[in-house]
Amino acid sequence: MRLLMHDTLVSGMYLAPLVRDWVEPAADVTVVARADLRAGDVGAGDAALIPASEVALVQQSHQVVPAIAVVAEGIGPISLRTPVRPDEVERTPVRLLGASGVAELLARATLQPYFGIQATAWTRDVDGPAAEAVILEGAAAMRPIEGGFAEDLCRAWFILTGLPVVTHLLVVPLTVAAIDLLSVVDTLRNAGTAGRERRREWRTEQIERNGLDRERVNALFAGLRYDLTPTDRQALVSLFQRGGRGSTYPPLTTLQFVEPLTPEVDPTKP
Structure with missing residues (x-):
């Protein structure tokens, strides 16, 4: 399965370990990073870590996996x-x-x-x-x-x-096979673990290469979370309700979630 990933600052915890070969994706997962990732880039059979806005345009074909996300609490990019x-x-x-x-x-x-x-x-x-x-x-x-x-x-x-901002969501096809779902989630979980352990390396590289304000970057990452809670779902809906008027994004009317990853689907969970 192809896994598209938005290549941006806050996705670095997931993406940096994969592009630097610190971890290997699952054998049946092919990672493709794109600096400008839109709904139109996501094929019917793709998984994708996309900007949360794009979920409105793929809600007829894809569902959200709450186990993987990027959420900004009060400080954002x-x-x-x-x-x-x-x-x-x-x-x-x-x-x-x-x-x-x-x-x-x-x-x-x-x-x-x-x-x-x-x-x-x-x-x-x-x-x-x-x-x-x-x-x-x-x-x-x-x-x-x-x-x-x-x-x-x-x-x-x-x-x-009083709500956070959901910046990125993982989506998979509505018809995804359990084994493919597990491969994608395992790939991102393993990458996230490596990203946390080696965060100084890839963050320092970002700061130096792009001339970033180190204090602001550290504050940003200190406030990020990486899964989707019920409050985050409310925040996502509220963002579309308050910000969607006049945009090209439709309301979230048919959005579905993979929940939960059951022991049958995810044997790493009790």
Whole structure:
């Protein structure tokens, strides 16, 4: 089975050990990393660690595995950049620079309610109209600020709602065989274990290669969780309800979950 993985900062605990050959995927799992992973890239027979936004577009063919996820608690990898204090910006186009659909949903859910910024347009075009609100994600959001102001949108969301932000979900086909499901989950669990044990190595490499703010990166990873709780599911639904209006993402009407991984499916569990 092909396992697509979003190659971004917060997926590093899972992805770094696999691309560095610290762990081997299961024999029947082929790992493919992509920096820009969208729902359209996910085939009917693929498993994928995708930005949580994309689950809305694959809910007819795939289901969520709660045992594997990335969840940001209060501190996150998505930043709003403005040339002046955000509360001094009233109306502006919003530019999404290298940002996933999660960043778009989060921005749509927080810009007006939290910052009082009315978006007059949403664009990913770097040559589009001048924008006083720019949304960055991943390493770009963790670099030191050279001018203007930066706000953590995951923090803004938490203050507004008291909920975390689900950034990534593992999806598998609705018709997945038990043995294939176990292979994918085992691959990611083993990678996650190695990622935790060797976190200083791959985090330091990310910080030095991308010129990141070490304190911010350490704070970010200290607040991440890697499975999906009932509260996280509520947070996911709430993000689509609050941020989905005006976006291309449909509501979560038919989303299904693999639960739980029973002893028959997962013999590592009692």
